[in-house]
Amino acid sequence: MKISLTRRYRFAASHRLHTARLSEAENKRVYGKCNNPYGHGHNYVLEVTVTGPVDPRTGMIANLAELDPFVQREVIEPFDQKFLNEEVVEFREQVATTENVCREIFRRLKDFPLATLERVWIQETSKNSFEIDADVDKWDEVRA
Amino acid sequence: MERAGLSLGECMIRITRKIEFSAAHFYHNPNFSAEENRRIFGKCNNPHGHGHNYVLEVTIAGDPDPTTGMVLDLKELKDILQTEVMERMDHRHLNYEVPELAGQIPTCENIAAVIWKLLEPKIRSGRLDRVRLYESHDLFVDVSAGNGARA
Numbered sequence: 001m002k003i004s005l006t007r008r009y010r011f012a013a014s015h016r017l018h019t020a021r022l023s024e025a026e027n028k029r030v031y032g033k034c035n036n037p038y039g040h041g042h043n044y045v046l047e048v049t050v051t052g053p054v055d056p057r058t059g060m061i062a063n064l065a066e067l068d069p070f071v072q073r074e075v076i077e078p079f080d081q082k083f084l085n086e087e088v089v090e091f092r093e094q095v096a097t098t099e100n101v102c103r104e105i106f107r108r109l110k111d112f113p114l115a116t117l118e119r120v121w122i123q124e125t126s127k128n129s130f131e132i133d134a135d136v137d138k139w140d141e142v143r144a
Numbered sequence: 145m146e147r148a149g150l151s152l153g154e155c156m157i158r159i160t161r162k163i164e165f166s167a168a169h170f171y172h173n174p175n176f177s178a179e180e181n182r183r184i185f186g187k188c189n190n191p192h193g194h195g196h197n198y199v200l201e202v203t204i205a206g207d208p209d210p211t212t213g214m215v216l217d218l219k220e221l222k223d224i225l226q227t228e229v230m231e232r233m234d235h236r237h238l239n240y241e242v243p244e245l246a247g248q249i250p251t252c253e254n255i256a257a258v259i260w261k262l263l264e265p266k267i268r269s270g271r272l273d274r275v276r277l278y279e280s281h282d283l284f285v286d287v288s289a290g291n292g293a294r295a
Contacts, residue, residue, distance in 0.1 A: 001257065001260060001287060001288075001289065001290045002287070002288050002289070002290025003253055003256065003257060003285060003286070003287050003290075004285065004286045005252070005253060005283070005284075005285050006283070006284050006285070006286065007282060007283055008281065008282040008283070009282075049286075054251075054253045054254065054257070056248075057173055057175065057176070058171075058173070058184060058185075058249060058251070059171070059248055059249030059250070059251035059253055059254045060249075060251050060253060061253055061285075063184065064283070065184075065186055
């Protein structure tokens with residue numbers, strides 16, 4: 001029997017999809033409305049799934065009193081009500097697509113010391129969502 | 145159940161049934177001091193208890209029966225959920241009234257595991273694939289067979 005716990009969080013942020021690797025015309029063509037130089041924003045919904053043994057003393061995989069502040073510190077505070085392109089240093093170099101946001105959040109949470117991060121799921125709008133499972137953990141290779 | 149391999153007529157389906165029940169609980173470990181209980185369990189340690197509207201999603205996996213077109217009869221699943229979960233847990237105090245939880249902290253993890261153990265032997269057609277228990281909109285636990293295969 002395998003048990004996991006999923007906690008849902010929310011943050012709101014703005015971004016602009018634009019890369020210096022493409023010309024202005026190509027950026028417009030590839031990113032469309034999302035390339036608007038003034039940026040735009042979303043109410044992101046984040047699901048964080050952790051797994052591990054249930055501690056018989058507490059009945060818990062992870063105490064929310066410890067998971068919540070960790071996610072708050074690593075993701076919510078640095079991302080919420082921010083312009084991701086400028087205010088989250090990782091997105092100065094890489095496009096703040098929600099694929100990349102999802103990957104960055106996974107990277108920030110994967111060392112949670114009290115349980116094993118299994119999945120990060122992020123919803124950009126009610127019509128699209130992105131997720132990463134723990135077994136896709138070749139971050140350095142993906143980033144290179 | 146051994147399968148000869150996938151053919152077009154043999155394609156595993158997952159079906160999910162949802163129920164809701166309301167129950168009270170609190171978290172307290174008699175082996176901890178009062179101070180430890182408060183520190184570890186926070187507001188959930190209130191001895192008067194508090195409650196949730198739990199939402200339970202039960203997923204069954206299997207091949208549809210060629211005659212009925214069903215993995216299992218949802219009426220049968222509904223009856224199993226009524227007997228095994230609703231009658232045991234709905235409008236109950238989970239610390240005092242559910243023997244299967246005796247000696248355990250009635251966390252979402254432990255409740256979901258108890259529900260898995262109650263349901264698994266009752267599913268005679270298809271197999272129990274996943275139990276997902278929401279304690280609130282923002283917190284849920286998944287239980288699966290855990291043979292290494294991902295849900």
